[in-house]
Amino acid sequence: MRAGAGWSLLQESKEAGREAARLALRELEQPAVLFVFTTSCYKQEEVLAGVLDETGDVPLVGACGAGIITPAGIFNEGIAVLALAGDRIKAATAITWFDDGDPWDVGKRLGKKLLAGSRASSGLVAVFPDGLASGITEMLQGLYDIMGPGFKYAGGGTGDNLRFIQTYQLTEKCVASSAVAAAIISGCVFGISVEHGWKPMGPPLVITRARGKVVHELDARPAFTVYAERLGGVELEKMPKMGLEHPLGMPNAMGRFVIRDPMQVLPDGAIELATEVPSRAVAYLMHAKHSDLIEVTQRVAAASLSKINSPAFALLFNCVSRSLLLKDSELEHKIYREVFGALPFAGLLTFGEVAAYNDVPIFHNKTLVAAVGGAF
Structure with a gap:
């Protein structure tokens, strides 16, 4: 198997897509599948057309995010393409819209579409949901119900560079919004x-009332009142910064924390999060030093690489809010280059990340996911 990475910073959408694909394919004869990562400054349909001009009707899955990760650097605007080739590499893609039913059913339908196009019973399921959608966690549970534990899962939420208006998901068939695009790679x-x-910092809190992404009460009191008190008093206008620096963390059965990003305070004192949380869950206010986050970059990249005997490529999904906190893309990129060496890699700055702590995929916030692939 072989892999190639290409990227483009050209401003014209179709030409940028064409250049990124052409560079990714420069040492490959016939790709089996492509990952395409874009940013919202482009006309997404034209990007797709440019890529397909170079690749033909090859299975393709991709997403629009807040930035791209490439061997040349991390860029707020650009297009990245990772191409995989090899006689044994097989891929099937599918796309399903969130407005077609409840999230659980959306995930189940997505899984059935993927399996209908593939005979695989193991491999990677790459998942790119609309990062603004409700019920992404439930969608992933529905997908897992159909796909099962034979697969590994990785991906990220799509976004529009923090404008929160419209997101884009891609396959070789179309560009979609309010959808989830996915691929099986075997x-x-x-x-x-x-x-x-x-x-965690301080004692635990109980989410005594929540609905969807909105936490109304913590410890049976207005959510923002309790949140502000825990931080020694936070004025409302400072909440965006404090929310970025102090997310909520919910422990799972394995003792690991799932992070949830506060987005805004509502007029009644409720806090809207980036992702849903259940009522009656236990949560902690969280904190991290800059050095902690940089150490995570090193550990995640190295751990993913160490799990493969013959690594051939890497995919990276880094939360945009994590990137904003680090304010040091050059240092992160240096770590990727040092760990992965000459391996082709590509990635996306995401609005939530998809990965499993054990078997079942979870939708994370403020997290880094690395997936390294290689030959058997």
Whole structure:
């Protein structure tokens, strides 16, 4: 098996897509599948057309995010393409819209479409949901119900560079919004690592009332009142910064924390999060030092690489809010280059990340996911 990475910073959408694909394919005869990562400054249909001009009707899955990760650097605007080739590599893609039913059913339908196009019973399921959608966690549970534990899962939420208006998901068939795009990739093995570096501060809280993404009460009191008190008093206008620096963390049965990003305070004192949380869950305020987050970059990249005997490529999904906190893309990129060496890699700055702590995929916030693939 072989892999190639290409990227483009050209401003014209179709030409940028064409250049990124052409560079990814420069040492490959016939690709089996492509990953395409874009940013919202482009006309997404034209990007797809440019890529397909170079690749033909090859299975393709991709997403629009807040930035791209490439061997040349991390860029807020650009297009990245990772191409995989090999006689054993097989891929099938599918797309399903969130407005077609409840999230659980959306995930189940997505899984059935994927399996209808593939005979694989193991491999990677790459998943790119609309990062603004409700019920992504439930969608992933529905997908897992159909796909099962034979597969590994990685991906990220799509976004529009923090404008929160419209997101884009891609396959070789179309560009979609308010959807989830996914692919099965089989014929190779994957090592996946996921970590965030956030640690609890202070005693636990109980989410006494929540609905969807909105936490109305913590410890039976207005959510923002309790949140502000825990931080020694937070004025409302400072909440965006404090929310970025102090997310909520919910422990799972394995003792690992799933992070949830506060987005805004509502007029009644409720806090809207980036992702849903259940009522009656236990949560902690979390904190992390800059050095903690950088150490996570090193550990995640190295751990994913160490799981594969013959690594051939890497995929990276890094939360945009994590990237904003680090303010040091050059240092992160240096770590990727040092760990992966000459391996082709590509990635996306995401709005939530998809990976499993054990078997079942979870939708994370403020997390880094690395997936390294290689030959059997």
